[in-house]
Amino acid sequence: MIMQVSYFATPQEPMGRTATSLNLIWVLTWLKFLPRSRRESAKLFWLFVEPAGQLSILIILFTFIGRTPAYGTSIALFLLTGIVMLNFFQVGSRMVMQAMLGASNKQRLAPVGMFHDAVASTIFKLITAIGYTSILLIGVWFIQGIDVVPKHPLVAAEAFMWCALACMGMGLLRAFFTKFMPLIERIYATVSRGMIFISGVLFVPSFMPPQIRDMLFYNPILHVVELFRLGMYDQYPTILYSALYLKLFALGSIALGEGLIWRQRAEFLE
Numbered sequence: 344m345i346m347q348v349s350y351f352a353t354p355q356e357p358m359g360r361t362a363t364s365l366n367l368i369w370v371l372t373w374l375k376f377l378p379r380s381r382r383e384s385a386k387l388f389w390l391f392v393e394p395a396g397q398l399s400i401l402i403i404l405f406t407f408i409g410r411t412p413a414y415g416t417s418i419a420l421f422l423l424t425g426i427v428m429l430n431f432f433q434v435g436s437r438m439v440m441q442a443m444l445g446a447s448n449k450q451r452l453a454p455v456g457m458f459h460d461a462v463a464s465t466i467f468k469l470i471t472a473i474g475y476t477s478i479l480l481i482g483v484w485f486i487q488g489i490d491v492v493p494k495h496p497l498v499a500a501e502a503f504m505w506c507a508l509a510c511m512g513m514g515l516l517r518a519f520f521t522k523f524m525p526l527i528e529r530i531y532a533t534v535s536r537g538m539i540f541i542s543g544v545l546f547v548p549s550f551m552p553p554q555i556r557d558m559l560f561y562n563p564i565l566h567v568v569e570l571f572r573l574g575m576y577d578q579y580p581t582i583l584y585s586a587l588y589l590k591l592f593a594l595g596s597i598a599l600g601e602g603l604i605w606r607q608r609a610e611f612l613e
Contacts, residue, residue, distance in 0.1 A: 439514020497572025515600025
C-alpha cells in the first residue's frame with residue numbers, strides 16, 4: 344500500500360497554508376536569480392549595471408559643469424543616495440506590475456496565489472537594490488577614500504523596507520490601470536521619465552523655496568530618498584520628510600491595489 348503525502352496544506356490548516364505560501368514566495372524569489380535564457384541573464388545583469396551607469400553619467404556631468412554637492416563633501420555619495428532609491432522604486436514597481444499582468448500564466452504552472460509573484464518580485468528587487476547599493480558604496484570608498492558607512496544603519500534599512508512596500512503598492516496600481524485604464528498608465532510612464540528632477544536626487548528638497556517644497560511633498564520617492572539620506576548622513580537637513588505620509592502611501596497603495604485587482608481577479612486570471 345502506497346501512502347501519498349500532499350506537499351501543500353489543506354484549506355483546514357491555516358498555519359499550513361501560511362507555511363506553503365511563504366515557501367512558494369521563497370521559491371519564486373530564488374527562481375528570479377536563476378536565469379533560464381540569455382535574455383533573462385541580460386536582464387539580471389542590467390539590474391546592477393543600470394544604477395551604476397546612471398550614477399556615472401551624473402557624476403561626469405556635474406564634474407564637467409563644476410557643480411558642488413548639495414550636501415556633504417562628495418558629489419558621488421550624495422547622488423548615489425538618490426539614484427539607488429529612485430531606481431529601486433521605478434524598476435521595482437515595473438517588476439510588480441509585470442508579475443501581476445502575468446498572473447494567469449503563473450496560476451497554470453503551480454498552485455501560486457494571485458499575489459505571490461508580486462511579493463516575490465518585491466523581495467527580489469529589495470535584495471538586488473541592497474546588493475548594488477553596497478557595491479556602489481564600496482566603489483565610492485575605494486575611489487575617493489571617504490567614509491561611506493551609514494551613520495544610522497537602522498534608518499537606512501528602514502528606507503529600503505518602506506521603498507519596497509511603496510514600489511509594491513505602485514506596481515499593483517499600475518497593473519490595474521494597465522489592464523483597465525491604459526491611458527493613465529501611459530501618462531504615468533511619461534511623467535516618471537522626469538522623476539529624477541522632482542525626487543530630491545539632485546538637490547536637498549528642504550533648501551527649495553516653500554512653494555516648490557509644497558509641490559514636491561506629494562512625491563513618495565522624495566520621502567524615501569530623504570529617509571535614506573537621514574540614515575547615511577549624521578545630520579542631514581530635512582524639514583520636508585514625513586514618516587506618516589510615506590507609511591500611508593505605501594500601505595494605502597497596497598491595500599487599494601490589492602482591492603482593485605481582487606475585485607477584477609477573473610480578468611487577471613483568465
